[in-house]
Amino acid sequence: MRHPDEHLIRDEDLRAKLEEARGKFLFEQQVGILVTTQRRRDDERQAEEAKAQALAVMPRERRRRAIIREVIENTQPTPADLRHIHSVIAVCGMPYDRPPPEVRRFEKQQGNMSLLIQAGELTGKDQQWVQQPLPFGPKARLIMIYLCSEAIRQKNPTIEIADSLSGFIRDMGFPVTGGKKGTLQAFKEQLNALAACDMKIGVWDGAGQTARTRRITPFDSIDVWLPPNINPDQKMFWPDTVTFNDAFYKSLDRHALPVSAHVIRTFAGSARKLDLYTWMGYRLHNIDTTLRVSWKALAEQFGGSFARPRAFRAQFAQDLAHLKEVLPKIPVKVTEDGLVMEPADPHVLALPAPRAARKS
Numbered sequence: 001m002r003h004p005d006e007h008l009i010r011d012e013d014l015r016a017k018l019e020e021a022r023g024k025f026l027f028e029q030q031v032g033i034l035v036t037t038q039r040r041r042d043d044e045r046q047a048e049e050a051k052a053q054a055l056a057v058m059p060r061e062r063r064r065r066a067i068i069r070e071v072i073e074n075t076q077p078t079p080a081d082l083r084h085i086h087s088v089i090a091v092c093g094m095p096y097d098r099p100p101p102e103v104r105r106f107e108k109q110q111g112n113m114s115l116l117i118q119a120g121e122l123t124g125k126d127q128q129w130v131q132q133p134l135p136f137g138p139k140a141r142l143i144m145i146y147l148c149s150e151a152i153r154q155k156n157p158t159i160e161i162a163d164s165l166s167g168f169i170r171d172m173g174f175p176v177t178g179g180k181k182g183t184l185q186a187f188k189e190q191l192n193a194l195a196a197c198d199m200k201i202g203v204w205d206g207a208g209q210t211a212r213t214r215r216i217t218p219f220d221s222i223d224v225w226l227p228p229n230i231n232p233d234q235k236m237f238w239p240d241t242v243t244f245n246d247a248f249y250k251s252l253d254r255h256a257l258p259v260s261a262h263v264i265r266t267f268a269g270s271a272r273k274l275d276l277y278t279w280m281g282y283r284l285h286n287i288d289t290t291l292r293v294s295w296k297a298l299a300e301q302f303g304g305s306f307a308r309p310r311a312f313r314a315q316f317a318q319d320l321a322h323l324k325e326v327l328p329k330i331p332v333k334v335t336e337d338g339l340v341m342e343p344a345d346p347h348v349l350a351l352p353a354p355r356a357a358r359k360s
Helices: 012-021 027-056 060-074 087-092 137-154 165-171 183-196 246-255 261-266 271-285 295-302 309-326
Strands: 082-086 105-110 113-118 121-123 129-131 158-160 198-204 211-216 219-225 238-244 256-260 291-294 332-334 338-341
Touching: 012 027, 027 060, 060 261, 060 309, 082 087, 082 137, 082 246, 082 261, 087 105, 087 113, 087 246, 087 256, 087 271, 105 295, 121 183, 137 158, 137 165, 137 183, 137 238, 137 246, 137 256, 137 271, 165 183, 183 219, 238 246, 246 256, 256 261, 256 271, 261 271, 261 309, 271 295, 271 309, 271 338, 291 295, 295 309, 295 338, 309 332
Parallel strands: none
Antiparallel strands: 082 256, 105 113, 113 198, 121 129, 158 238, 198 211, 219 238, 291 338, 332 338
8 A cells, every 4th residue: 555645755766765665664654754854855955946046136246245155154164265465465455446547656554554556567579668557456456366375375486377377267256258358358467567566665663753664576577478479569468477576475475364265256356345355354363352443544444536435434334244244253343433343263254273374
């Protein structure tokens, strides 16, 4: 006689178990177990379908945040998920938007540090010097993270780029496309800008009595591959390798700030959100008590071209909310006076256990 609940068992593997148990002792109990298993699977499938439907109607960036948050919540971070950026760049940043062509220098002050970036030149076909723009935007930041990470991973100041940059671009969620408006062109422009630029950092003591300026040129050499059919008017060269300046490389080895590849990928299209994540990682990495940051200081750090404080505060609150969608355990909150941060372990930033993180 067919058990009345057998028709509820539909999955092929469960039907096989049903037939195997048929006619044996405690058959009815086995049917009950299989029915329960089928119902649990059905519930899980319905939940997955509902989740997929909810994701499908989300705007693209919100969908990306939701997907990465689930990845972070359901997997333990490993060293393979780590990327690195120099702490100084994490704190001081670069221009958010493309500066006008005539603007050849960028200055930024944060606390007792000041960063000066000056646009440079690269030599190309026929030994002609070609001006490069100031590095700016999210792609310049992504490339610095890529180069710093590769230098740390390979334990070598010379990074081969030609065969690996495309993979990095894909890893960050961008299609690899050619042409004048393709992603390769945009990334190459920022790579060239970084390779050619000159950086200086000023550091003041707390009393304002002494100052020290250190010249930092990130790269000592750039090997540029020039194909035979290159257009003489084309200003986009393709570095094959870049070599970090020895002082910069040693400084990077001491002050490499760990960041999560998942989070970087989530905000790969926003320079301001990348800065917020790396800056917050630096701050949380170096505090052992409550830190309060005023709106004035936040505007100096992230304000960019905002003319009205109210507009900046609204944008900052939204950017922080997006970051907390991905990393809900970050102990930070916006107040009337600015931002309040509490000490936290690396796991709130989707980083591996403390022993794997570097102290800046």
